[in-house]
Amino acid sequence: MSASLDIAAVGMVTAVGLDAPSSCAAMRAGIDGFGETRFTIPGGDWLIGAPVRLPRPWVGEKRMAHLAGAAICEAFDAVPQARGRTALMLCVPEEGRPGRPVRDYALLLRRIAEIVEVEAHSRSRVVAHGRPSGIVALDHARRLLAADEAEYVMLVGVDSYLTPHTVTHYLNERRLLTNDNPNGFIAGEAAAAVLCAKPGRGSFGLYGIGLARENAFIYNPQDLPLRGEGMISAYRAALKEAGAQMHQVGYRIADLIGEHYWFKQSTLAVSRVTRIVREFMDIWSPTESVGNVGAAVVPLMLGMAYTAAQKGYAGGNSVLIEASSDAGACGTAIFRGRR
Known part of the structure; x- marks a missing residue:
């Protein structure tokens, strides 16, 4: 099988680093960016979160624009010839999520273009599927590249759960990790950019994508039991396209945000698609x-x-x-390195 796109450069702004090298080094070392936030929880304690320490106290749309802009600039610095020749895939929260940090994404795209100092590409678009948005954006990106509608495509994801409305909502739903709720997640924020190019322009390529939907999504109103069918379908689709079996995959990276549901879903998926058992897969x-x-x-x-x-x-x-969303969207992607 051949790659459908290559990654040419990356950029990051996270709670553990303001660029990709420092962020990746910190994550590899197991360092976290958790600390007290400005939000309080019942009982009067401070909520633990993972905020990005920016040089200025920007908030809302302006904060998101600067987070995304910094990540994009880092990727462009590695491949300067891509400036002005790149379509942007902006990955953002799903519609209807309480307390989304940005309402007008067309305006956000324009703000980002101003910060990065490039004109918006005609094929740029917003992908609003929450956590799996990046998988959907990869599918759009490879189609644009294959059709010669863009020379490069920049995937950029930017999001924050550290807004007053968001924190209030997820506290009320008992989904945030607190002293009296071990089955919750830590609210964070970040931006990350991935510059994609046609196959042959890099050494790390995309070989398969799987997209599916889980009916038994977390806290579904019908209380359907989780069997992992959505993620299983996504695994199988990506593996089939890549021409691989599960035991041939080197390792996995997953958006296991902290709640038990996501660990169970991932475990069900990998156990169902594995035919030849390996001793260990990280x-x-x-x-x-x-x-x-x-x-x-x-x-x-x-x-x-x-x-x-x-x-x-x-x-x-x-x-x-x-990656998967609270509403049941499931996505997988298989990448391989080439010497």
């Missing part, structure tokens, strides 16, 4: 260091995998990346 998750970063997580995981391959500490030559 699994990484950036959320151990940066918390739940929503729509930024897939570009962040792609950046982790790319950096690990470039620096020689990856868990294998190929990696399966998975």
Whole structure:
């Protein structure tokens, strides 16, 4: 099988680093960016979160624009000839999520273009599927590249759960990790950018994508039991396209945000698609260091995998990346390194 696109460069802004090298080094070392936030929880304690320490106290749309702009600039610095020749895939929270940090994404795109100092590409678009947005954006990106509608495509995810409305909502739903709720996630924020090019322009390529939907999504109103059918379908689709079996995958990176549901879903998927059992397959998750970063997580995981391959500490030559949303959207992507 041949790659459908290559990763040419990455950029990151996270709670553990303001660029990709420092963020990846911190995540590899198991360092986290957790600390007290300005939000209080019942009982009067401060909520633990994973905020990005920016040089200025920007908030809302302006904060998101600067987070995304910094990640994009880092990727462009590595491939300067891509400036002005790149379509932007902006990965953002799903519609209807309480407390989204940005309402007008067309305006956000314009703000980002001003910060990065490039004109918006005609094929740029917004992908609003929450955590799996990056997988959907990868599918759009490879189609644009194959059709010669863009020379490069930049995937950028930016998101924050650290807004007053968001924190209030998830506290009321008992979904945030607190002293009296161990089955919750840590609210975080981040931006990550991935510059994609046609196959042959890099050494780390996309070989398969799987997209599916889980009917028994977390806290579904019908109380359907989780069997992992959505993620299983996504695994099978990506493996089939890549011409691989599960035991041939080197390692996995997953958006395991902290709640038990996501660990169970991932375990069900890998156990159902594995035919030849390996002694060990490593699994990484950036959320151990940066918390739940929503729509930024897939570009962040792609950046982790790319950096690990470039620096020689990856868990294998190929990696399966998975992400899923609260509404049941499931996505997987398989990448391989080439010598």
